[in-house]
Structure formats: C-alpha cells, structure tokens
Amino acid sequence: MAASLSTLHLHHQLTFFRKPSLSLLNKSIRPTRITASLEFNITFAPPKPKPKLPANLQTDAASLSLPPGQLFIPWIVRGEDGNLKLQSNPPARLIHAIADAKTQPKKKKDKVKKESGGNVKAKLEAEPTRSKAARRFYNENFRDQAQRLSKVLAAAGVASRRSSEALIFEGKVTVNGSVCNTPQTRVDPGRDAIYVNGNRLPKKLPPKIYIALNKPKGYICSLGEKESKSVMCLLDDYFLSWDKRNPGLPKPRLFTVGRLDVATTGLIIVTNDGDFAQQIAHPSSNLSKEYIATVDGVVSKRHLFAISEGTVIEGVHCAPDSVELLPHQPDRPRPRLRIVVHEGRNHEVRELVKNAGLEIHSLKRVRIGGFRLPSDLGLGKHVELKQTDLKTLGWKC
Incomplete structure (x- = not known):
C-alpha cells in the first residue's frame, strides 16, 4: 500500500514559555486545537490470472455450476472416450468400489487368535511379558507370599519339614493368636503373627542359598x-x-x-x-553324576564289561551310563575308573565295582549334571x- 501526505496547514502558532507568570496562573487556559487535512493514495496489486487448463482437459459444465460459496473439489477423470475432463463429483465407479469393499481383519488379531487357539479375549487380557527386574519387584512387593505353614517353619530354620509338622500337630504353633494344628494352612510371615513355643517367627525369611x-x-x-x-x-x-x-x-x-x-x-x-x-x-530329573573310583589291583576289559552290564540294587537292575579306564599317571600308582550314573541309588557305584570283582580304594564325585567340582x-x-x-x-x- 502506498500513502502520501499532501498538505498540512496550521491555523495557530504555539508559544512556549520557560516559566509561567503569576498573572497567567489565575487565568483559564484553553487547549489549542490542531487541525490538519490528510489525503491517502491507496492502490492494490492486480488480480492473478486464472490458470489455463490443458487443451485435452474438458470440463463438465453441469458439474461446475456450483452455488456461490460452496467448496469446489476438482476431480480429473478419464471419460469413456479416453479424454480427461474436470468435474466436481467423484467417479461413479469409485463410489461403487468403496461401497462394495470389505473391511480387512487386523493381522495382529489373526496372529493372536492362532496362538491362543481361538480364545482371543483371554490372550489379549493376559499379562504382558515384563522384564526380570519388574517381575522381581512385583514378587517382592505385590505378589501373594502365602505358603504352607510347615514349609514356612522349615524355611525359617525352626526344624525340618517333618519336625515342623510334628510341632504343629502338638499344638506348639499359633497363627494370629490361635493354635493351628494343620500343616497345610496358608500363611504369610510378613502379615501373619506366627509363634513357635512362644517365640515370634521373623517377618522376613532368609534368602535362597x-x-x-x-x-x-x-x-x-x-x-x-x-x-x-x-x-x-x-x-x-x-x-x-x-x-x-x-x-x-x-x-x-x-x-x-x-x-x-x-x-x-x-x-x-x-x-x-x-x-x-x-x-x-529325584531320579526323574535324570541328572548324570560322574565319579572317579580308585581301585586296587589290575583292571582288565573283563572288569569294564562287567561294570557296564550293571547289577541288581534293592531289587532294581542298575547299569551305568559309561565306564572308562583313565590313563596311568606316575603320581597315582592305582588305576582309576570314570563311572557315570544317573539313577543315584544308595552305594550304586560301589556295588557296580564290587560286582565286577574289584575293590574300591577311594571314591570321589566330581560332577552333577553340567556343574563340575572346581579344580581349585x-x-x-x-x-x-x-x-x-x-x-x-x-x-x-
């Protein structure tokens, strides 16, 4: 916008005083009016030319005749004659395609349904997987810590599980002021007051060792x-x-x-x-146990074969997983056998060696499962x- 000031006429002159006199203070002072005539010359930019449509783009006159103020959304479609044209309505085939389209199921829902065997609701409502630290915090602070009374007494160091049950049957254990004679009673040491022979059980149990x-x-x-x-x-x-x-x-x-x-x-x-x-x-765990048996005498193949054949112990035939004669060492004059078993019956290794006609000088267990006794x-x-x-x-x- 361009503006210019043509003329400005002042009808009165203003007089400035350094100090007013006393005579002027008693007189009424009227404000001086300043009048001015202002003239502005305002111009606007010319309107932008309308864009020209391509020569091959036709317009639908009926579709473009819209009421004033209505929003126009152009659709460029190709007619049956193969030429492009401009119209305000979407193509008919697009409207039919939207109406006939089927809603696609969510892939996540199909995956959950497949994993849960059809029970989608139970799978979605299941507790999500948490980190190890989050699970530990939940178990220590929110999870129900109720356990059997006999197990709690044994974990607290009172006595063994069977001896704790005997104390409960004898009426020497009270829970929240009442005598409890049932070892299966569920208790929480952190919430319940448990007394054994008049001594309060600690609220916190020792950690697993x-x-x-x-x-x-x-x-x-x-x-x-x-x-x-x-x-x-x-x-x-x-x-x-x-x-x-x-x-x-x-x-x-x-x-x-x-x-x-x-x-x-x-x-x-x-x-x-x-x-x-x-x-x-428990024997069902099938944990292998490795022993080093030092024997007296000379070990032959016949002895190794007899040990591998096994023997009957407590009415059950027991055979080792493997038998091996270790190499001779100068500092160990007696022969040594490596015998691996998994049942772990009472005196099993000694009975296997004895049944082969050998006598054990010393026996040492060096491994349980995958854990081996540290050499140091x-x-x-x-x-x-x-x-x-x-x-x-x-x-x-």
Missing part, C-alpha cells in the same frame, strides 16, 4: 545334633559372618541335596531350597553357586 562343598572323607551328610563330624560343621565360618552380610535376617537352615557316604569325597550341594533339592535329587576348591572348602551354575544343573530360577 546354594553352596557347592568339597566333602572330605569322614564327614556324613546328616543334620543330627549328635553327629560331631557333619558336613554342616564345615560351614561354621559362613554363618559367623552371616549377620554382617544379611543384617536383620534369620540364619537359614541348610541341608544337603542327596547324600554321600562317610568314605566318599567330592561334590555335595547344600541349600535351603526344598523345591530345588527335590528336583535335583580344596577339601572342606565351599563356594556359592551363581545363576549360571544353577542353570547347568537344570534349575529354572
């Missing part, structure tokens, strides 16, 4: 207080530092997974997790198992 111990000769796998040389005596130093490492938590009641006789050395696992012990020790773990020493070690044992923790 898994220890690999290199058992020496002369120690038995027993928890009896009368036994002076139990394998639990080898863990005294572990319990001495328990309060420093786990403040506020009761000491766990540990027990061995399976047993080794008093003369057998090597790998034995100690834990306070009953479910873990049941799975590892001395007799009577122990090491805590890591998550990877538990996985090699087939335990899903």
Whole structure:
C-alpha cells in the first residue's frame, strides 16, 4: 500500500514559555486545537490470472455450476472416450468400489487368535511379558507370599519339614493368636503373627542359598545334633559372618541335596531350597553324576564289561551310563575308573565295582549334571553357586 501526505496547514502558532507568570496562573487556559487535512493514495496489486487448463482437459459444465460459496473439489477423470475432463463429483465407479469393499481383519488379531487357539479375549487380557527386574519387584512387593505353614517353619530354620509338622500337630504353633494344628494352612510371615513355643517367627525369611562343598572323607551328610563330624560343621565360618552380610535376617537352615557316604569325597550341594533339592535329587530329573573310583589291583576289559552290564540294587537292575579306564599317571600308582550314573541309588557305584570283582580304594564325585567340582576348591572348602551354575544343573530360577 502506498500513502502520501499532501498538505498540512496550521491555523495557530504555539508559544512556549520557560516559566509561567503569576498573572497567567489565575487565568483559564484553553487547549489549542490542531487541525490538519490528510489525503491517502491507496492502490492494490492486480488480480492473478486464472490458470489455463490443458487443451485435452474438458470440463463438465453441469458439474461446475456450483452455488456461490460452496467448496469446489476438482476431480480429473478419464471419460469413456479416453479424454480427461474436470468435474466436481467423484467417479461413479469409485463410489461403487468403496461401497462394495470389505473391511480387512487386523493381522495382529489373526496372529493372536492362532496362538491362543481361538480364545482371543483371554490372550489379549493376559499379562504382558515384563522384564526380570519388574517381575522381581512385583514378587517382592505385590505378589501373594502365602505358603504352607510347615514349609514356612522349615524355611525359617525352626526344624525340618517333618519336625515342623510334628510341632504343629502338638499344638506348639499359633497363627494370629490361635493354635493351628494343620500343616497345610496358608500363611504369610510378613502379615501373619506366627509363634513357635512362644517365640515370634521373623517377618522376613532368609534368602535362597546354594553352596557347592568339597566333602572330605569322614564327614556324613546328616543334620543330627549328635553327629560331631557333619558336613554342616564345615560351614561354621559362613554363618559367623552371616549377620554382617544379611543384617536383620534369620540364619537359614541348610541341608544337603542327596547324600554321600562317610568314605566318599567330592561334590555335595547344600541349600535351603526344598523345591530345588527335590528336583535335583529325584531320579526323574535324570541328572548324570560322574565319579572317579580308585581301585586296587589290575583292571582288565573283563572288569569294564562287567561294570557296564550293571547289577541288581534293592531289587532294581542298575547299569551305568559309561565306564572308562583313565590313563596311568606316575603320581597315582592305582588305576582309576570314570563311572557315570544317573539313577543315584544308595552305594550304586560301589556295588557296580564290587560286582565286577574289584575293590574300591577311594571314591570321589566330581560332577552333577553340567556343574563340575572346581579344580581349585580344596577339601572342606565351599563356594556359592551363581545363576549360571544353577542353570547347568537344570534349575529354572
């Protein structure tokens, strides 16, 4: 826009004073009016020319005759004659195609239906997979921690599972002020007040512990207080530092997974997790166990064949998975046999060697499942198992 000021006439002159006199202060002062005549010259840009349509593009006069103010949406279509034309309505074949089109089902829904076997609603409402840290936080803070009363007493270190049941039957256990005589009662130590012989059970149970111990000769796998040389005596130093490492938590009641006789050395696992012990020790787990048997005399092929044939133990025929004669070593004058079994019956390896006509000088277990006894773990020493070690044992923790 261009603007110009033509003329400006002033009809009065303004007089400026430095200091007004006293005589002028008493007089009324009228404001001076300033008048001016303004003239503007405003011009606008010329309108843009309308775009020219291609020569081969025809227009439908009937379709372009729209009422004033109505929005025009052009459709460029090809007519039956093959020429392009401009119209305001969509082609008829497009409208028919939209009307006849079928809604396509979602691919995700079809996949969920296939995975869930038709129960789509149950699959969609299922809890989504969370991270390991999120599951641990949920289990520790929100999940129902109710367990059987006898199991809670055993986990708290009161007594074994059977001894805890005996205490419950004798009426020595109260739950929330009432005597409980049912070992299967579901309780939560964090919420329920549990007393055994008048002593309050801690609200927090000790954590799950898994220890690999290199058992020496002369120690038995027993928890009896009368036994002076139990394998639990080898863990005294572990319990001495328990309060420093786990403040506020009761000491766990540990027990061995399976047993080794008093003369057998090597790998034995100690834990306070009953479910873990049941799975590892049960024959249905089919965990292989490797032993190194040092024998007296000379071993021949006949002995190896007799051992591989197996023998009857407690009315059941038992045969090893493999038998191998180890190479002779200068520092080991007696021959050594590697024997692998999976049933783990009482004195199974000793009975197999005895049935072959050989006499065992020493027997050592070196492997359970996929976990092998560390070579640097001395007799009577122990090491805590890591998550990877538990996985090699087939335990899903």
